[in-house]
Amino acid sequence: MLSGVVAGAVFTSPPPGSILAAIRALTDAGAAAVLLIVKNYTGDRLNFGLALEQAKSESLSIAMVIVSDDCAFTTTSKAGRRGLCGTVLIHKIAGALAEEGRQLEEIVCKVNQASKLIGTLGVCLNPCSVPGSCPTFHLASDEIELGLGIHGEPGIKRTKLTTANEVVKMMIDHMTDPSSQSHLPLSAGNSVVLVVNNLGGLSCLELAIVTGSAIHCLESRHVVVARVVSGTFMTALEMSGVSLTLMVSDDELLRLFDSETRAPAWPATGRTVLTGQTRLIQPSVEETTVVKTFENEASEAVLVRHVLQNVCSSLLALHEELNALDRAAGDGDCGSTHSRAALAIQDWLQTQIIPASYTQLLSALAKVVQEHMGGSSGALYSLFLTAAAQLLRSSSTLVSWADAVHAGTEAIKRYGGAEPGDRTMLDALCPAVKELQKLHSCPSGGEMEVLERAVQQAELGAQSTRELTAQAGRASYIDATRVSQPDPGAVAIAAIFKAILCALRSRP
Structure with missing residues (x-):
């Protein structure tokens, strides 16, 4: 490529003397002629032009092109x-x-x-x-x-x-x-x-x-x-x-x-036309019927849609906060991963009728999260939803939902390897699940109080992670004295529980 280069000060054209010295060096090395390749800036044109004229006065074969x-x-x-x-x-x-x-x-x-x-x-x-x-x-x-x-x-x-x-x-x-x-x-x-x-x-x-x-x-x-x-x-x-x-x-x-070059920084390039060779492979998606209006949905489906929309909105609103918390103890993407899941679920809601079966609903959400959320969070949420779905095959009472959430939590513990106290999402999830189990003995009409206490326990559990030393996840690699904020995964879990409760209170 180039046989020589002349550098000036930062953002400044080199002086004619330096340029002329380079021209002479190339001529002395045996160059039959010299071509100056100059970028179109006034200083470059002036200084290289002056050097060119001086070289011509020495009877050197030289030319200049301006790019x-x-x-x-x-x-x-x-x-x-x-x-x-x-x-x-x-x-x-x-x-x-x-x-x-x-x-x-x-x-x-x-x-x-x-x-x-x-x-x-x-x-x-x-x-x-x-x-x-x-x-x-x-x-x-x-x-x-x-x-x-x-x-x-x-x-x-x-x-x-x-x-x-x-x-x-x-x-x-x-x-x-x-x-x-x-x-x-x-x-x-x-x-x-x-x-x-x-x-x-x-x-x-x-x-x-x-x-x-x-x-x-x-x-x-x-x-x-x-x-x-x-x-x-x-x-x-x-x-x-x-x-x-x-x-x-x-x-x-x-x-x-x-053409081959020995220039060390020039990249190795292929010699085939790229167009027609590139393919963007997307995950396979089962054919679905696109539905744009949902006026005829059953009241229960309308409620589910309302709950999911509220959860998604809450997670999207927490995007920056969760990322900021994660930057202190991880890789700074907790808000981004939860937002990806929320946006994917919103897209899903725009094209799907809510399944009559809650098992089918949670299984579908597990697949959406698995494909779009990414990272360990995507895998854990998908495991949670998949395990919880199995407990709703024959019943969808609040007690069944409590058992389903418990089953999902156990799946996270089993496959994720963490336990309460390890400064993870489980520190918000497990206290809430424990409170939800009280639905088994709850008197009629007291269900909302149990749900409210479950939300409170999730929020208290999330805040308690300030004082915990991480034993799992990326935060476990960080010096404990530098980790003083709540665990972002636990904060996200508490936000999800609160969003569900708020949606149930404001049911359409």
């Missing part, structure tokens, strides 16, 4: 489009041509043609900071910046944080909008090379999610993704962001892109 692949601006100024990550593709193409022994004039012509087929757009969640300085701009926690550069400068649009799929679609729509002077012409049937570039602070997981979203977005527009590379190619220090680069390609450009 301007930025698709951010709807109207362009005299400064033109900035040079961004598309420059890396020019490095690859020019290097491949040079390796083949092409003449300087031919290389310049071909890379200038390729530059017109490249577009880049960046987005970030957090800005960067020049070492020793404050962030270059500020974003709220729910905002993203679109169309920013690689030197920490703000973008051209600020919008609300949303999903990766929506952000990627917004980026590609903006890059290819014909009404924008800086757009990349892209049509259905075109073949592209896709570069997903980490601007510095993204994790591999986040980068992979964006890559998948970009591939599917392009394929939905009937664009052929011929090649894709994902990684850290051109950063803005520690910026938490990503840029997408597209190069409309033909057989010749793909051949040059695929």
Whole structure:
């Protein structure tokens, strides 16, 4: 790829003397000619241009190409489009041509043609900071910046944080909008090379999610993704962001892109067209009848629906609180996992009639939780619901429900390996179950009082976990002196019991 590189200070063009020294070093090493590949910034153009003129005065064979692949601006100024990550593709193409022994004039012509087929757009969640300085701009926690550069400068649009799929679609729509002077012409049937570039602070997981979203977005527009590379190619220090680069390609450009290189950081790339090879495999789902209205449901089914909706709403409202509690003693996702379960159950409620059999109801909910909640919580809740379902085959009285909850709790203890006192969900669940067992001897009309006491016991049990030393789960690996908040799993259980009680009190 490159035979030499000249670095300036952070976010600053190198001085002409350094550039000229690099040109001379390459010439002394036997280079027949030198091509300067420069990103389109005023300082770079001036300093590299000055070095080029000085090199020419020494009768050196030299040329310069300017890369301007930025698709951010709807109207362009005299400064033109900035040079961004598309420059890396020019490095690859020019290097491949040079390796083949092409003449300087031919290389310049071909890379200038390729530059017109490249577009880049960046987005970030957090800005960067020049070492020793404050962030270059500020974003709220729910905002993203679109169309920013690689030197920490703000973008051209600020919008609300949303999903990766929506952000990627917004980026590609903006890059290819014909009404924008800086757009990349892209049509259905075109073949592209896709570069997903980490601007510095993204994790591999986040980068992979964006890559998948970009591939599917392009394929939905009937664009052929011929090649894709994902990684850290051109950063803005520690910026938490990503840029997408597209190069409309033909057989010749793909051949040059695929050319072997000894550059150690260049990723190993496949040489097959990606489009048509990707498959997103979803868990198998039994065919169901989609029902949009439930006016004719029995009153008991209406009550069940009301209870489930209330539980889901309560868990969704606790999303951030549970995550915060879990960050202190686990991996910080307890609220997220419970929210996934709640959202999945809400989706299920929108398409399903409540089964007449409570065994079927709990079994169906167990399957939803198992498929969508994930983690140990998903497995434990699914075990609970599956075991509880068996106790409701022949009876659905409140006493039967008490026995069902007890059976579910025993299943969690049996398979999870924890006991009350281990600082887990059981510390809220077991006291509530013990109280519910009093339904066996409860006088008629006193059932709601038992349920109220069960909720109180669950809440007291959850709060008691502040004083307990974790013996199970991720919190057991944490220094006990650092764990001073209630266990998030126990808090979630108490919230579920309270939501059920509130729904029963406000039954439709």
